[in-house]
Amino acid sequence: MDVKKELADFKKKIDKEIEDYFDATIKEVAKIDLITTDSLRYVKKIILAGGKRLRPAFMFYGYLAAGGKEKEKILKTAVSIELIHMFLLIHDDIIDRDGKRHGMETVNLHYEKIGKKLFPKNSVDHFGNSMAIIIGDMVGALGNQIIFNSSFDSKIILKALYKLQNIVSLTVVGQTKDIYIEYRQKASEEEILKMYEYKTARYTVEGPLHLGAILGGTDENFLKNLSLFAVPIGIAFQIQDDILGIFGSEKKIGKEVGSDIKGGKETLLVEKAKEKGTPAQKKILEALLGSKNIKSADIEKFRSIILETGALEYAQKLSRDLIAQGKDSLEKMEFNSEAKEFLLGLADYMAEREF
Numbered sequence: 001m002d003v004k005k006e007l008a009d010f011k012k013k014i015d016k017e018i019e020d021y022f023d024a025t026i027k028e029v030a031k032i033d034l035i036t037t038d039s040l041r042y043v044k045k046i047i048l049a050g051g052k053r054l055r056p057a058f059m060f061y062g063y064l065a066a067g068g069k070e071k072e073k074i075l076k077t078a079v080s081i082e083l084i085h086m087f088l089l090i091h092d093d094i095i096d097r098d099g100k101r102h103g104m105e106t107v108n109l110h111y112e113k114i115g116k117k118l119f120p121k122n123s124v125d126h127f128g129n130s131m132a133i134i135i136g137d138m139v140g141a142l143g144n145q146i147i148f149n150s151s152f153d154s155k156i157i158l159k160a161l162y163k164l165q166n167i168v169s170l171t172v173v174g175q176t177k178d179i180y181i182e183y184r185q186k187a188s189e190e191e192i193l194k195m196y197e198y199k200t201a202r203y204t205v206e207g208p209l210h211l212g213a214i215l216g217g218t219d220e221n222f223l224k225n226l227s228l229f230a231v232p233i234g235i236a237f238q239i240q241d242d243i244l245g246i247f248g249s250e251k252k253i254g255k256e257v258g259s260d261i262k263g264g265k266e267t268l269l270v271e272k273a274k275e276k277g278t279p280a281q282k283k284i285l286e287a288l289l290g291s292k293n294i295k296s297a298d299i300e301k302f303r304s305i306i307l308e309t310g311a312l313e314y315a316q317k318l319s320r321d322l323i324a325q326g327k328d329s330l331e332k333m334e335f336n337s338e339a340k341e342f343l344l345g346l347a348d349y350m351a352e353r354e355f
Helices: 003-029 034-049 054-065 071-077 079-096 107-118 124-148 154-184 189-215 220-247 268-276 279-288 296-308 311-331 337-351
Strands: none
Touching: 003 034, 003 054, 003 071, 003 079, 003 337, 034 079, 034 107, 034 124, 054 071, 054 079, 054 189, 054 337, 071 079, 071 124, 071 189, 079 107, 079 124, 079 154, 079 189, 107 124, 124 154, 154 189, 189 220, 189 268, 220 268, 220 296, 220 311, 220 337, 268 279, 268 296, 268 311, 279 296, 296 311, 311 337
16 A cells, blocks of 8 residues: 555545535634634634644544444544644644744734734734634534534444543643643653653544544454554654654745744753763753744754764664554554555654655
């Protein structure tokens, strides 16, 4: 199976479902309020401007893995996890003070600029953040509503909704750890990997897989076995994401390169560079982390230290090892061959994401 092609084909299908869902929702909301309607139009543009649709893909193939047969039904329902993802991203952009998402202005920055035109005497950054928080909340509610209104058995729907709340709760645990570590400016490798587990692995891979499998009617034992694949793969995904955040291009990552440096993110790369670096290198890292005036030369200096200390090589090896661990667990399971082939291929794809 050509996973890149499969994922691209899936993206086209799910994007059509996302577009149709937003169009129908916007039409209904327009009867109530034009400001909220405008905000949903903007969220729709951001979602469709980028993203690989990994989470809905995991949800879709988790459903097939559990023996689910109704592909059209799960495809429509998988829009839910993409909306939950967007809800969390809208809030995350406020926390990280990012200005771009999928190459577009973040929701908070978009409304901050609108605020400058409409309310120049007021606190426009607060206006932007306030609008983004409540819009994010609405998108999250819509994500729940899709599952609630799906045509699955009512008992399965209840179980899926419970799982969805669990996904969000665990993501909050991970995000809380992330914020705390960022402000403390110090963390062990164990703390960082645990944060990756909750912030990314259980939210990006395990959660959507479980959600799909639950809708496919599976049992707890199957879910536990899926986790043996999902958690190490998800941690590897976050490690790769951190690498791309420093060594990638704005075109590939859809946001400003160096934003993690500006945000003072205490990633595995940073922790290893501090551990292995000279006093002079550590001093440079600490001076650049959290600095709001990062220039291209500063990013290159930061990259050089990550390379010279062996932090990049260490992170890449750990990512490869985790992916191998996850694949080994999955290969021992018996389920739908189409789903298995896709998940194994996707694990390799995640390991090979380009800078």
